[in-house]
Amino acid sequence: MTLLQWKDRYSVGIAAVDHEHKELIDLINRLYDEWVKGGPRGSVEGFFGDLYKGISAHFALEERFMRECGYDQLTAHKNDHERLLDEIRDIMDDFVDEEQTASALAGRLESWFSRHFETHDARLHHKLGAHPH
Numbered sequence: 001m002t003l004l005q006w007k008d009r010y011s012v013g014i015a016a017v018d019h020e021h022k023e024l025i026d027l028i029n030r031l032y033d034e035w036v037k038g039g040p041r042g043s044v045e046g047f048f049g050d051l052y053k054g055i056s057a058h059f060a061l062e063e064r065f066m067r068e069c070g071y072d073q074l075t076a077h078k079n080d081h082e083r084l085l086d087e088i089r090d091i092m093d094d095f096v097d098e099e100q101t102a103s104a105l106a107g108r109l110e111s112w113f114s115r116h117f118e119t120h121d122a123r124l125h126h127k128l129g130a131h132p133h
């Protein structure tokens with residue numbers, strides 16, 4: 001079962017960033033699949049670890065890119081990245097503590113992903129999409 005699907009409106013017009021966003025969607029879907037099909041807890045935790053690493057690397061890329069372009073809302077976007085990382089850690093902890101159902105996890109991952117897209121990444125797209133790297 002696929003949880004998240006790539007949509008064209010997610011595109012920020014920067015191939016490297018789009019590529020990573022697609023990879024993040026893929027990581028979230030694989031993690032969710034593993035959980036839904038009742039995979040061993042250790043393997044779901046492994047997917048969480050991969051996701052966390054992928055997200056950290058992705059945020060670092062966006063931040064480097066924004067710095068290079070002198071992006072005006074770098075600090076706000078960066079703060080949002082910190083918050084998003086905290087949130088993923090919380091979701092991961094609740095999983096380890098067995099404090100949530102699969103549908104609750106699905107809802108949290110979905111809103112986690114779309115919220116960032118519809119706010120900060122969308123704005124980044126409007127500002128910088130015209131200057132492909």
Ligand SMILES: [Fe+2]
Binds near residue numbers: 077
């Ligand atoms: Fe971002």
Ligand SMILES: [Fe+2]
Binds near residue numbers: 021062
């Ligand atoms: Fe992003």
